[in-house]
Amino acid sequence: MHIVDVVTAAGTIALAAEGSAFHPPSMKDFFPPAIWFEGTPFEVNRIVLIRFLAIGLLLGFFALVIRKLAVVPSRGQSVAEMLLDFVRVNIVEESMGKEKAKRFLPLITTIFFLVLSLNLMGFIPGINMAGTATIAVPLLLALIVYVTYHAAGVQAQGLGHYVKNQIVLPGVPWPLHIILIPIEFLTKFVIQPATLTLRLTINMMVGHLLLVLCFAATWFFFFDASVGFKAFGFLTLFGGIFMTLLKTLVAFLQAYIFALLASIYINQAMAEEH
Amino acid sequence: MTSVHIAAGGDDISGADLFFPPLYDIVWSAVVIAIVFFAFWKWILPSFKRVLDERAEKIQGGIEKAERVQAEADAALAEYQQQLAEGRAEAARLRAEAQEEGKQIIAELKAQANAEAERITQAAHAQIEAERQQALVSLRQDVGELATELASRIVGETLADDARAAAVVDRFIADLEASQASGAAAKE
Secondary structure (H helix, E strand, O other): OHHHHHHHOOOHHHHHHHOOOOOOOOHHHHOOOEEEOOOOOOOEEHHHHHHHHHHHHHHHHHHHHHHOOOOOOOHHHHHHHHHHHHHHHHHHHHHHHHHHHHHHHHHHHHHHHHHHHHHHHHHOOOOOOOOOOOOHHHHHHHHHHHHHHHHHHHHHHOHHHHHHHHHOOOOOOHHHHHHHHHHHHHHHHHHHHHHHHHHHHHHHHHHHHHHHHHHHHHHHHHHHOOHHHHHHHHHHHHHHHHHHHHHHHHHHHHHHHHHHHHHHHHHHHHOOOO | OHHHHHHHHHOOOOHHHHHOOOHHHHHHHHHHHHHHHHHHHHHHHHHHHHHHHHHHHHHHHHHHHHHHHHHHHHHHHHHHHHHHHHHHHHHHHHHHHHHHHHHHHHHHHHHHHHHHHHHHHHHHHHHHHHHHHHHHHHHHHHHHHHHHHHHHHHHHOOOOOHHHHHHHHHHHHHHHHHHHHHHHHHHO
């Protein structure tokens, strides 16, 4: 059993090949064993390596494009420009306007491309684990956004004015403030960063579990189950393919949502009235 | 060694562990985020911005060049049309001049012809006058001779009365006329 669990680190599909029974995905997938520096703050495991692979691919792509950057774009450059323009125009400039966009463009672009590339690692066969499926990256990104929008708000309006603007809704009869001020405070200071983190993490986590469940079940039905059950394998296989397509959509969607909400929060914090 | 780790950490994972990342995870995530952030901030975004600016500049330059060429073409067309108009005006002026000159030449020729005709007429008149004078002179001469002859005849006749003298004169003039008429007929 231990040996089988060790193999989990190499991917659940490989696991199913060596085992002889159905192996559903488990939470252990998200806590793979250490590879180097076990027990130190610099412990490296499978997921850490996956993240480095993801940004290696991401930056490698941009390095290749930038090496041959031209006024008349090549195909790769067109794709890169399209993606960068999408972030710049459709996410940042649309939510906070061109003036503020210049300042926060590097941050939002980083968020979009980092989340997207980490999300997409969930599809690569043999890796099958999104770098955002554990909470660390989404949490850190959300904290960065949190600090950024508060800092931007305080810088734009001054501390007292900013806090008042954030938690006191204008044009509300005063007794309602007894309820609204705590709600607004929770929203701005707790709920926004928490939802930002959890939305992404849980989406990718569940995506991983569902996908692996489908493929593990397919393997089980095809190779281990009795003849009568083999037909179910097709069902789960199609389920797996469907989940893959859905996860592709979700991978883009989550990167988009994270980047968009980050810019909206920043803009909200800087705005005089909301 | 790995199996020990699994035995220690793997079997008692609770759901809450999913939401409290281990320190190493935070450390490496921070490294990943920092790398990507600096890459985009200092390298990728500026590179693309440069190319986009360059492209915008090129397009702007192209538009300006097209506008300049268009303006030049317009100017050339205007100049050509002006030259054409000048040419036409010049041609019209030359034609008018030629017509004027032609008229003048005709008028001069007419004047010359008139003068010539006048001259010829005068010459003819002069000649006629001269001939008349000559005729007068010869006539006088003839008349003298005739008078002399007449006188000798008168002297040779007996002049009895005035009636006879008158008859002599009448006869003389009739003779004269007859001789003149026969002379003229002989001339013709």
